[in-house]
Amino acid sequence: MNGNYYLFTNLLSDEETRIITDIIGHIERGDGRIGIQQIANENFVSSTFIIKMCKRLGFDGYSELYYHLSQRVNVYSQAPRDxxxxxxxxxxxxxxxxxxxxxxxxxxxxxxxxxxxxxxxxxxxxxxxxxxxxxxxxxxxxxxxxxxxxxxxxxxxxxxxxxxxxxxxxxxxxxxxxxxxxxxxxxxxxxxxxxxxxxxxxxxxxxxxxxxxxxxxxxxxxxxxxxxxxxxxxxxxxxxxxxxxxxxxxxxxxxx
CATH class of the missing domain: 3.40.50.10490 (Glucose-6-phosphate isomerase like protein; domain 1)
Incomplete structure (x- = not known):
């Protein structure tokens, strides 16, 4: 996990940070599109909790958040780190x-x-x-x-x-x-x-x-x-x- 969730540092609770980190981990490992229910189960929260988090961060829903994080990971992986x-x-x-x-x-x-x-x-x-x-x-x-x-x-x-x-x-x-x-x-x-x-x-x-x-x-x-x-x-x-x-x-x- 490379810390792409840092862009949300000011906005996330510990529980939300764990969810974002989990999503990024799946993206970086190339696990394919991971659904909201799997993320909810892995983090012991409801899918409703994740949807509310997405809305609070300014996204229409889970799909838009997932796409945004995927793009960030791809840009990061292609650019020199330093x-x-x-x-x-x-x-x-x-x-x-x-x-x-x-x-x-x-x-x-x-x-x-x-x-x-x-x-x-x-x-x-x-x-x-x-x-x-x-x-x-x-x-x-x-x-x-x-x-x-x-x-x-x-x-x-x-x-x-x-x-x-x-x-x-x-x-x-x-x-x-x-x-x-x-x-x-x-x-x-x-x-x-x-x-x-x-x-x-x-x-x-x-x-x-x-x-x-x-x-x-x-x-x-x-x-x-x-x-x-x-x-x-x-x-x-x-x-x-x-x-x-x-x-x-x-x-x-x-x-x-």
């Missing part, structure tokens, strides 16, 4: 994708923080919301600051901070508020994923995984047009798609 992400992340290779997945998997049950300043703070907020929708416990830089203050003030009760993951965004890689948070996180044992234009920036040097976005076009933050921040969001979406495909294919992801 073509889109390679267009967005200058230094992308398979190891970077695997490491991203491994870091998310390692800290999926811990507090994850997204950090940015200025326009990058808006991107960080998007990442917070996307990860939260996908079931992660995630917070922005304001929460990180409060988190550190809390542990400093309550050190008599809490003797350590459990290391986790921070995703940092800075076009220049030199944004002082972001660097301060990253250094604090590093001192507590956090792993750092960063999105930046500059591979030789301070942020890149501090990070465990560096994703270079739009690096060939060096410009001021106020330059117009400035595609960096939009491309980071698109790159993150592609990486999340890769993550969901990966966990669908393997129970574990190892960092190499």
């Amino acid at each position: 073509a889109a992400i390679r267009e967005l992340v200058d230094n992308y290779d398979e190891n970077i994708g695997k490491k991203f997945c491994a870091l998310l998997s390692e800290f999926q049950n811990q507090k994850i923080f997204a950090d940015g300043s200025g326009f990058a703070d808006l991107v960080a907020d998007y990442i917070v919301q996307r990860l939260a929708v996908c079931g992660f416990m995630v917070f922005n830089r304001v929460h990180f600051y409060d988190f550190m203050i809390f542990h400093k003030e309550s050190k008599a009760l809490v003797t350590n901070i459990e290391p986790s993951l921070m995703i940092a965004i800075s076009q220049s890689g030199e944004a002082v508020p972001v660097l301060n948070d990253v250094r604090t996180a590093k001192s507590k044992g956090f792993k750092i994923i960063c999105f930046t234009k500059r591979e030789n920036s301070t942020l890149a040097q501090l990070s465990d995984l560096v994703l270079i976005v739009d690096g060939a076009k060096q410009m001021l933050v106020g330059g117009i047009p400035n595609p960096f921040f939009g491309r980071v969001i698109l790159a993150f979406e592609e990486l999340m798609g890769y993550y969901f495909r990966t966990i669908g294919e393997s129970d574990t992801v190892e960092i190499k």
Whole structure:
């Protein structure tokens, strides 16, 4: 199962996700046209439940949903898996994708923080919301600051901070508020994923995984047009798609 159900992530309950995953599995295995009753039986629901789900997702019925998923699987199988992400992340290779997945998997049950300043703070907020929708416990830089203050003030009760993951965004890689948070996180044992234009920036040097976005076009933050921040969001979406495909294919992801 390659995770094509990811396109419905915002809309599906756990039970509905299981149904979509089952349908996609049949399509990928080449089982032929599977009827609604078989899908209902395999997932211990009624055919009426599936029809209502289809209507809620904007389809006329089960047949239209099945056709849509078949088309998505066919397009996906014909296109290179990482073509889109390679267009967005200058230094992308398979190891970077695997490491991203491994870091998310390692800290999926811990507090994850997204950090940015200025326009990058808006991107960080998007990442917070996307990860939260996908079931992660995630917070922005304001929460990180409060988190550190809390542990400093309550050190008599809490003797350590459990290391986790921070995703940092800075076009220049030199944004002082972001660097301060990253250094604090590093001192507590956090792993750092960063999105930046500059591979030789301070942020890149501090990070465990560096994703270079739009690096060939060096410009001021106020330059117009400035595609960096939009491309980071698109790159993150592609990486999340890769993550969901990966966990669908393997129970574990190892960092190499």
